[in-house]
Amino acid sequence: MPTSIRLGSSEERSALVPVVGIGASAGGLEALEQLFAHVPPEPGVAFVVVSHLAPHLPSLMPELLAKQTALPVSAAEDGAPVEPDHVYVIPPNAALTLEHGALRLEARDDRTNLIDTFLRSLAEERGERAIGVILSGTGSDGSLGLKAIKEHGGVALAQELSSAKYNTMPRTAIDAGQVDWILPVEAMPAKVMEYVARIQSTGAGPADGAHDPTQAREHELLMHQLCALIHRRTGRDFGRYKRSTMERRVQRRIHVLQQRSLEDYVDLLKNTPAEVDRLFQDLLISVTQFFRDPELFEALARDVLPRILADRPADDPVRVWVPGCATGEEAYSIAMLLAEVPQTAALGAKIFATDIDDEALEVARAGRYPETIADRVSPERLERFFAPRPNGWWQVRKEIRDMCVFSTHSIISDPPFSRLDLISCRNVLIYLESDLQRTVFPLFHYGLRPGGFLVLGPSENVTAHPELFTAVDAKQRIFRRKEAKVPT
Structure with missing residues (x-):
């Protein structure tokens, strides 16, 4: 039996308790029962189970899991603090997140991926004390949530495929490279206890x-x-x-x-x-999504693209650069925005999407994404810009893929692209030391045409070079190129 892990004071236990987020779907109840049968009486961690449930039927899962463990098992309640040595189960017809140490419930949207939504919130809330687990299930749920957990320093486990009644969910996470340990469910509690003991001792x-x-x-x-x-x-x-x-x-x-x-x-x-x-x-590792921060894309469509396209010669296609494009979602989102403007069809557009991660670029070029993108892409855009593929996957249609050129490139050591109308460099600079960030802005200024636009992430700004850019929408981090002499 795994050794129990104890935190210090009750205050520490409340604030720093590690949380194990477990995603399961078809065949998941059997796996969950086996997992909790091997959890020690006082593990010192909290477990949150997010499973696909019939939205309008009562769930018997808390009662069924309670038969397998000495831990108290209950349906999650809005505002309830997460306590160690407890198991919380998502109730029917609800979406569940973790915020400021408490569970939050919202009405369930049919398009919301419940598992990824919770795991993303867990990653942001607990960092290295976030432990993601994917058990039996169909579809691709959980893969993006595990990616967020790893990005924030936590770890990810998936059920060993031969032991899963339905192995599509764990297989998708494993194939995406998001899993640290592939284990039979009965071995998972011991691995979790081992990991928690290490992070609390070091x-x-x-x-x-x-x-x-x-x-x-x-x-x-x-x-x-x-x-x-x-x-x-x-x-x-x-x-x-x-x-x-x-x-x-x-x-x-x-x-x-x-x-x-x-x-x-x-x-x-x-x-x-x-x-x-x-x-x-x-x-x-970087967490990226289609149309991440929807208000930004609304601002681009409303305020930026009309200025880029106004009075444009017919032989002058739009040029966009997306540094740090990862697996391509940002570049394709911008391509779809452009495709929705009738004028783009006549002018044409080219999006240069770059990264130093060759594996991510291969994913981007293929343009194949799991069904969970429906959380972020509207039904209208799914129908227009994506083609369905086997096993619930979607592929970006060829006309959108052809707008994007994916290539290996470093904003630090390689020369910038030129004659650009828009640079979307979101959540890239936050990974660079501040002195290196300052050297990037003159390169962006050089690459943009007069009056061109620069988009940054929510935590990024141009304050180091106010002479090069002016804010168009400070809240959405949209800036416009000034006419200025770039320091050499």
């Missing part, structure tokens, strides 16, 4: 305890060696990657591999090229 990051100048120097040397190993293997320089993000994702790999220290992990990297590749992929 602190929040590799630098913990390195306040002594000698320790700090040793830590910096090890991080320098780690970056050098990545550069030698991949050709990519992470030396000026934002340190807090770098530390969090390195620590995540240390926990997953049960390494004793950063020094041991660097030694492992020196002798294991495949782990360098896995760390590289972890460092590149």
Whole structure:
């Protein structure tokens, strides 16, 4: 039986309790019963079960799971604080999230992916104390939620495929590279307990305890060696990657591999090229969605595209650059916006979508996405711009794919594109150190035509170079190029 994990004071237990978010669908009840039969009486973590339920029928799941565990099991209630040693089950006809330590219920929308919605909120709320689990089920639910958990420093588990009654859900997450451990359900509680024990014994990051100048120097040397190993293997320089993000994702790999220290992990990297590749992929994780931040896309359609297209010569196609495009959702979203403007058909448009992640670019070029994109893409756009594919997948139609050119490119070391009408660089700069961010804005200024537009993420701004850009919509982070001499 796994060892119980205890937090310190009751206040710490309330604020820092690790939360295990479990997604299940068809065949999931049997898997859940097996999982909870192996949970210790006082695990020190909270479990939240999100399963597909008939929206208008009462659920017997709390009663059924209560027969398998000594933990109290109850239907989730709006505003209820998440407590350790408890199991919460999503009620019928509701969407569930975790906010400020409490469960939040909203009316269920037929287009809402319940599992991904909860796992995303869990990732943002608990960081490395977020543990995502995907059990038996059909469809692709949970894959995007696990990606968010890994991006925020948590870990992901999926049911071993041969033991799942319906293995499409865990298979999709595994194939997407979002899973740290593939296990039979009876082995999952022990792995969770093991992981939680490690994060609570080692602190929040590799630098913990390195306040002594000698320790700090040793830590910096090890991080320098780690970056050098990545550069030698991949050709990519992470030396000026934002340190807090770098530390969090390195620590995540240390926990997953049960390494004793950063020094041991660097030694492992020196002798294991495949782990360098896995760390590289972890460092590149970014959460992206179709039409992320809908108000921004409404502002682009209402305020930006009309200015770009006004009085435009017929032989002058629109040119857009999307740096850090990841798996392509942002680029395709902009392409769909342009395709909805009749004038674009006559002018044409070309979207240059770039990233340093070759695996993500392959996904983008294929333009195939799981059925969960229906959470973000309207039925009208799904019908117009996507073609259905087997097993619930959707593929971006060829006319939209042809508007996008996906290529490997680094905004740090490669020259910018030119004669651009719009640059959409959202949630990329937050991963760079501030001095490196400042060097990027003159490149964007150079790449844009006079009066061209720059779009940044919610936490990004142009305050370092107010002479180069002026705000068009400060709330949505839309800026316009000023006529200014770029410093050399």
